[in-house]
Amino acid sequence: MSRLVLRYMLKDLNDSEIIPIVQYAHELSKQHITYLTKLFKEENFAIPNAFGEEDVNMEALGYTQILSV
Numbered sequence: 001m002s003r004l005v006l007r008y009m010l011k012d013l014n015d016s017e018i019i020p021i022v023q024y025a026h027e028l029s030k031q032h033i034t035y036l037t038k039l040f041k042e043e044n045f046a047i048p049n050a051f052g053e054e055d056v057n058m059e060a061l062g063y064t065q066i067l068s069v
Contacts, residue, residue, distance in 0.1 A: 014025040
């Protein structure tokens, strides 16, 4: 879920000091998913269902717009 939330945040961020931090967190989240998927497969564990692309509306009102209302 964090991967999708962070990607959603990145689409509206304008603060040049915050963007690299959120980008780093997004990349780290993707790496964690890759690592855990590989580990689960190696250990023959079921891979849990997670939030997917269909669970996030990337066109929804941005969080920065909501906070400024």
